[in-house]
Amino acid sequence: MLHAQAAGAALGRVVAQPLATISAVLVIAIAIALPVLAAVVLKSVSTVAAGLDTDPHVNVYLALDASDEDAKKLAPLLRAHPDAASVRFVARAEALQELKSTTHLAELLASLERNPLPHAYTVRLRTTDAARLDALKADWQKLPKVDQVVADFEWSERLGRWVRFGDRALAAVGIFLALAVVFIVGHLIRLQVLTRREEIQVSQLVGATAADVRRPFLYHGILQGLLAGLAAVGLAALVSAWLQYELRALTSTYAAEFKVVFLDFGSALTIALGAALLGWVGAWVSVGRELRRFAARP
Amino acid sequence: MIQFSAVTQRYPGREALRDVSCEIGTGERVAVTGHSGAGKTTLLKLAAGIERASAGSVVVHGQNLAALGETALAVLRRRIGFVFQDHKLLFDRNAHENVALPLQVSGFTRAEMQRRVRASLDKVGLLGREKAMPVALSGGEQQRLCIARAIVNRPAILIADEPTGNLDAESARAIVELFSSFNQVGVTVLISSHDEASLERLGGRRITLAQGALVA
Ligand SMILES: Nc1ncnc2c1ncn2[C@@H]1O[C@H](COP(=O)(O)OP(=O)(O)OP(=O)(O)O)[C@@H](O)[C@H]1O
Ligand SMILES: [Mg+2]
Numbered sequence: 387m388l389h390a391q392a393a394g395a396a397l398g399r400v401v402a403q404p405l406a407t408i409s410a411v412l413v414i415a416i417a418i419a420l421p422v423l424a425a426v427v428l429k430s431v432s433t434v435a436a437g438l439d440t441d442p443h444v445n446v447y448l449a450l451d452a453s454d455e456d457a458k459k460l461a462p463l464l465r466a467h468p469d470a471a472s473v474r475f476v477a478r479a480e481a482l483q484e485l486k487s488t489t490h491l492a493e494l495l496a497s498l499e500r501n502p503l504p505h506a507y508t509v510r511l512r513t514t515d516a517a518r519l520d521a522l523k524a525d526w527q528k529l530p531k532v533d534q535v536v537a538d539f540e541w542s543e544r545l546g547r548w549v550r551f552g553d554r555a556l557a558a559v560g561i562f563l564a565l566a567v568v569f570i571v572g573h574l575i576r577l578q579v580l581t582r583r584e585e586i587q588v589s590q591l592v593g594a595t596a597a598d599v600r601r602p603f604l605y606h607g608i609l610q611g612l613l614a615g616l617a618a619v620g621l622a623a624l625v626s627a628w629l630q631y632e633l634r635a636l637t638s639t640y641a642a643e644f645k646v647v648f649l650d651f652g653s654a655l656t657i658a659l660g661a662a663l664l665g666w667v668g669a670w671v672s673v674g675r676e677l678r679r680f681a682a683r684p
Numbered sequence: 685m686i687q688f689s690a691v692t693q694r695y696p697g698r699e700a701l702r703d704v705s706c707e708i709g710t711g712e713r714v715a716v717t718g719h720s721g722a723g724k725t726t727l728l729k730l731a732a733g734i735e736r737a738s739a740g741s742v743v744v745h746g747q748n749l750a751a752l753g754e755t756a757l758a759v760l761r762r763r764i765g766f767v768f769q770d771h772k773l774l775f776d777r778n779a780h781e782n783v784a785l786p787l788q789v790s791g792f793t794r795a796e797m798q799r800r801v802r803a804s805l806d807k808v809g810l811l812g813r814e815k816a817m818p819v820a821l822s823g824g825e826q827q828r829l830c831i832a833r834a835i836v837n838r839p840a841i842l843i844a845d846e847p848t849g850n851l852d853a854e855s856a857r858a859i860v861e862l863f864s865s866f867n868q869v870g871v872t873v874l875i876s877s878h879d880e881a882s883l884e885r886l887g888g889r890r891i892t893l894a895q896g897a898l899v900a
Contacts, residue, residue: 388791588772591734592786592833593762595755 388601396605399578400613407610410574414614417567418661419621421560422649426626428556430647432549435542442514444523444537446507452531457505463529464509469522471510478503504533514543564664567614571607571668578603579676586677596677603673604666611665615658623648685710685841685872686731691740693726693896700726702896703740708874710840713867713888716876722893724876725769728843731874732764733757744841762790765834767844769876771826773818773833779805780814783833790837804836808862824855831862842866843874848882860885 400407446464448457457475464473481503486492513519523535579586586599630646649657686708693701701723708714708731716724729735730742733749736757742749744764749757773782780801787797805811808828818826827847834842844863848856860882867873867888877883883890892900 391788391791585774588774589785589789590758591761591766591768591772592789593758593760593837594789595758597755598758598789 388598392601393605395602396609399606400609407613410570410610411613411617414567414570414610414661415617415621417563417570418614418618418657419625421556421563422618422622422657423625424556424559426622426646426648428549428552430645431545431552433645433647435545435549441539442511443539444509444511444526444535446509446526446532447534447536448505449531449533450504452505454505456531460507460529460531464507464526467522467525469511469513469518471512474508476506476508478505481506567611567661567664568668568671571610571665572672574610575603575607575669576672576676578606579673599677600670600673604669607665607669608662609665611668612658612662614665615661618661619649619654619657685712685745686874687743688727688730689741689743691730691737691742693723693730693735694738700896701730704898706891706898708872710872711867711870713864713873713886714875714891715883715886715888716874716891716893717878717883718893719878723896724893725845727893728766728845728874728876732766732843733760734766762786762837763839763841765837765839765842767827767830767834767847769845769849771830773826773829775818778814779810779816779818779821779829782818782829783836786833786837800836804832807835808832824851824858827851827855827859828862831859835866839871841872841874845876846878847875848877848879853881856882857885
């Protein structure tokens with residue numbers, strides 16, 4: 387009964403001051419939406435990064451005029467290198483087929499008179515050491531009919547490292563913004579407490595306990611947090627949808643497929659409930675402090 | 685019912701009550717008198733559990749208030765009606781809402797609150813003024829509104845701090861009669877006053893304070 391009354395009172399306050407409520411909720415929502423958006427971007431990038439090959443390897447591209455014979459002669463030379471773990475031959479026809487099946491370039495490729503791709507070898511390595519990698523690339527570059535030696539696992543590995551760093555930075559920023567939400571809710575509730583100071587004092591005189599006084603403010607804080615959490619998820623969804631739209635226009639011209647991975651329902655719910663919890667904490671801290679100040683001044 | 689044993693109350697730089705011992709029995713009607721600053725309000729606040737004594741013990745309803753925690757003390761206050769010297773009405777709430785406050789605190793249902801507030805306003809002669817804001821009430825009516833709020837929880841103890849102060853003789857008489865009628869149905873009544881006419885009319889026992897000490 388007491389809880390129903392307190393919740394009803396809190397709802398009444400939220401509804402009675404729609405402008406104050408909306409502005410308060412929006413401020414908190416933006417504070418929450420920022421890390422949520424950052425998380426969405428990070429998740430999207432990390433999905434791409436996870437699809438990339440980060441095992442150490444180099445691709446050895448042969449000259450376009452290299453014959454099957456030339457290619458075959460190369461295999462034992464590559465295999466003989468102490469840093470080579472395994473050697474796989476990718477025939478030019480095979481490479482073309484793969485390109486056709488994994489990208490949107492099929493039509494363009496079909497219109498070509500001849501295969502533009504060279505024979506290639508993919509060599510898995512036993513080392514990621516930069517100096518040895520450079521030495522190996524220089525060695526192989528000198529082999530007959532070799533056009534280019536490319537180690538592109540390096541940037542995908544770098545991307546992976548950035549994603550891991552981003553995760554940690556986001557956690558730190560998230561903690562700061564959670565604290566900010568506690569402060570904002572606390573401040574708003576403090577104003578409420580001050581405007582209701584007389585009512586609180588008279589209530590205490592006629593028998594209200596500290597818990598009785600606190601209860602409606604706690605519900606108010608929870609409600610504000612919950613509304614802000616839901617607004618934040620909505621805001622983040624809108625911005626991600628817009629990002630997705632812009633990216634589609636951008637990426638359709640390239641082979642790569644980049645998708646914005648939005649939050650699943652569980653995460654959205656967690657954010658809304660987490661925000662409600664932060665609202666509760668903010669209200670608790672602020673009402674507790676104000677009550678102690680009232681008590682100190684009889 | 686209410687028992688003071690060697691009670692002293694100190695405020696910063698001031699001793700408002702000094703070594704006061706007295707007892708108020710169940711169903712008694714007691715008037716506290718004394719000059720301004722004698723310690724009347726202080727005594728009543730201690731009896732109602734609104735303040736805690738600096739020394740000595742105050743026992744109410746068989747409970748030593750010093751031994752009660754803040755929550756238990758608040759709950760005890762619900763069983764004592766108190767009419768404040770400065771009214772303590774909420775001016776942004778109407779008569780009904782002011783009287784309902786103690787019930788709201790105690791967690792009554794809306795229907796029960798409605799019933800009790802009406803009964804309470806009826807007893808003080810304010811039925812029909814539920815929607816009136818306190819500023820729209822006369823001094824005597826505001827005083828009666830305070831009394832309605834004090835009795836809405838049907839307390840066994842009713843304490844009133846200068847309930848006839850600032851009232852004309854006619855209104856003061858009506859208020860005193862109201863307290864007499866409560867006392868006649870068994871409520872313990874403790875009133876402070878320095879208005880001799882009202883004290884005469886109330887009758888009952890007197891406790892007289894002078895500079896914080898009990899003199900009679
Ligand atoms: N909160 C307080 N802080 C400091 N001094 C106080 C406080 N409350 C009361 N006093 C002092 O204690 C003394 C007794 O005050 P109290 O209010 O009990 O007097 P009273 O008999 O009710 O007077 P009155 O008839 O004017 O209402 C006064 O001198 C007053 O100034
Ligand atoms: Mg007084």
